[in-house]
Amino acid sequence: MLKGTGETHFPQLLDTFHKLQNAKFLVLDLNIFQILHSCLDQLSQNPCPFNNLKYLKIDTTRLKEKDPIPTQPIQVKDYLLENSPNATFILDLPQRPLEQLCFKPKSKVAKLEERIQAQNEVITEQKSIHERLLSHMINCRLEQLKLQVESGNPDFQVIRSIGCEIKSALGLIPESMRVDMKVRFLFQYIELKSLILTRIDGSQWVRIEIPPYLFSSPTLKHLTLKNESRVKYQVNHLSIFAWDLPVLETLNLSSTRIISEKSANFSMFANLKDLTLHRVYMSIDEINICCPQLSNLTITDVIRFPKVFKVIAPKLKNFTASATYHYDIPFECLQSTEGFYSLEKVNLFLSPRYKDSKIGVPALLSLFQKLRSAKFLILNSEIIETLGSNMNQLSHEHCPFYNLMSLKICIEPLSQKDRISEIAIPVRKYLLENSPNATFTITDLHQHYASSSESQKRPWEQLYKEAKYTVAKLEEKIKTQDKVIEEQKSIHEKMTLHLINSKLVELRGQIEGGKPDYKIIHLMVSEIRPVMDLLPKSLRLKVEAQFFSQYESLKSLFLTQIDASHWTKIETELGSIRHSKRARSTKI
Known part of the structure; x- marks a missing residue:
């Protein structure tokens, strides 16, 4: 066995090798191996010194945790074994140091995954708050719309402002949430309309209908609509199939009811590549899917099939279908005028x-x-x-x-x-x-x-590289999620301030008229209070201070517009905002 030190030089090694040219079993330590590797040009000019090697081993017992994992340079191996093609070659990687090398990234992976889990919890909580904030705002606007219709003489200027305010509020949230919230609003609007349909005539409803631009997105690529409640969605072709989603690639409808007089058409989704219909009730005569880019079509657990399910998809590669309900003959309705040749x-x-x-x-x-x-x-x-x-x-x-x-x-x-x-x-x-x-x-x-639960054993070097790669990806994900959390905090504040500002505009209108309607002011405060209760303490205090600061400015501007008794009543109502339940304790 030969050992090298920092003093060992390439010419000395060559001289030693020639003296040992008849050796049959040769063991070299890592120093010698690395010296040879560092002099590949000189090595290529020297013939192999060993005539009859049977065994060559590179000893790595000195490998430390900080050292890189050694590789097997083919030039060094060829130089030593050129005259001994049948010799056994072993680069003996010691288990213990490499296990430690692998263990460190693995333990770091575990810590990073814990941090990501904590981030996910914060992001989920923030999204939940955003949904509740927006749902509350939408519910209040719909209640306002209901009051207008039930009066029998709706103020269309107020109704237009309701639509604009909803559109503005939806614009504050990320697009990934926006479409889902639009759908929720649409379902609530349809339900409300069915309850108060006869309060006004058809010509008035035409003027009230919510404009379609609320249900469009020029950039949305992936959309999932899933009904998680016990009440089935009543979705007609005007609600979903009239949407303007020009770049939509993936559409997943789950536990959804599609209703129309005759047919529903998916053909406006020109870029659709993946369509999934799961537990869908198709109370309809015909569904047309004419999508030139569609490559995956999944129809599972359908509760009711249409009479005709027509598919024109020249690039369709994968088709999955199941029939688990007894309401219809399975698959009989499937048609294609161009066939499924791809x-x-x-x-x-x-x-x-x-x-x-x-x-x-x-x-x-x-x-x-x-x-x-x-x-x-x-x-x-x-x-x-x-x-x-x-x-x-x-x-x-x-x-x-x-x-x-x-x-x-x-x-x-x-x-x-x-x-x-x-x-x-x-x-x-x-x-x-x-x-x-x-x-x-x-x-x-x-x-x-x-897949099989038994994974193949892999060399420690590969495990180490995989662990390092995983660490890098997790660290990158943590940075991305930190940005998401900060963005959501900003959305939080914008949504709340949007509501506060709109309510202050309403309050100003009441004061300017000289005869404040305290029923409206009470409803206004009732709308603000639940929103404030959703805020984390630090943001709650900031928004509260901003609201009352703007109120004081408004009061100084219109101080003489109403008498002191009116101001006292208004401030009594507003005071309940400060007295609402304790601000939330949160990690956000």
């Missing part, structure tokens, strides 16, 4: 309630004909058993698939006696007759969706 992967799931159904078999046969260009087909066992329930019909059907590369049957993880190990020959022939080279697999459903 399809690659199809994943179909059928509920057990359709098994042995004479109606279900024709629907499946028709669907397979429409999806015949699929290359990768995934079916659940109920589809196989449904096909097998009518062998007579199946024997007269030609195989629809002409280009299958893979057929996978997914089985629910039931007891062993319930599992099928193979499929009936007529069913298999029907699916695979035209694709003799296709792979055929039967697997448990959970194996299809879950």
Whole structure:
């Protein structure tokens, strides 16, 4: 074994190697290895000194935590082993130092993840407050609209100001929240309109209708609408399908009811690439999806299908569908005037309630004909058993698939006696007759969706690099989320001040008239108080001070407009803002 020191020089090493040219087992320490690596130009001009090496090992026992993990420079290895092609070469990386190297980034990852979790909690809380602030403001505006309509003689100037104020308030929140809040407002507006529809005539409602610009976004790319309440959304084609979303790429509708007189059209979403309809109730005759960029279409657990579900998507590659409800014949409504010729992967799931159904078999046969260009087909066992329930019909059907590369049957993880190990020959022939080279697999459903829990062992060097990369990404995420938190604090303040300023304008109008309406002033204070209660203490005090400062300015300007008794009553009402419940304690 040869050891090098800081005094060792390249010529000395070459001289030593020539003296040891007949050595068969050679062990070098890291110093020597690194000296050779630092002199690659000189090394390339010298022939290999060893004639018959059987074993070469680089000893790394001196490797410390601060040292870089050594690599295997091929020039050094070739120089030492050129005359010994069958020799064993070992770069022996010691476990303990490298474990420590890996452990440090891993422990740092854990700390960073804890910090990110804390940030996520703050961001979630802030978003919740923003939603409650805006919901409160919208509810108050809708209540104002209701009072106008119920009067039978609405002031359209006031109603226009309501629409403008809602638009202005929506403009204060991030776009990711804006569309969702617009939808909530629309649902509330539709519900309110249904309750007070007969209070005024149709010509007046035309003048009241909320302008469509509230429901548009020139930059929104991803939209998810999910009804988490027990009451189904009543969404018509004028509410969602008239939206102006020119760059929308992903649309996910979940637990939503689509209602229209005849048809609903997704075709205005020219850039839509991914459409998901989950637990959707389509109380409608026809749905048209004409999207030239659509590549992924998912239709799962639909509560009710339309009579016609027309799809024109020349770039559609992935299609997933399931039928779990008994209200309609599954998949029968699917149509395409141009076919599904670009399809690659199809994943179909059928509920057990359709098994042995004479109606279900024709629907499946028709669907397979429409999806015949699929290359990768995934079916659940109920589809196989449904096909097998009518062998007579199946024997007269030609195989629809002409280009299958893979057929996978997914089985629910039931007891062993319930599992099928193979499929009936007529069913298999029907699916695979035209694709003799296709792979055929039967697997448990959970194996299809879950990856193996046993990960392969990887060298410590790779783990260390991965940990360092993870640390860098987490630190970058923390910086980004810090910015988000600061932005949300700013939004917090802007939303509150927006409401305060609008209320002060209303108060000024009451004072300028000379006869303040204390019912309106009381409602105004009732609107401000819950908003103040949502604020963290530091912001609460700041906004409160600003509000009363502006009030004092207003009072000095109109001091003689009303007498002292009016000012006393107004200040009694305003005083309750200071006396509202204790400001929130928060990390924000």
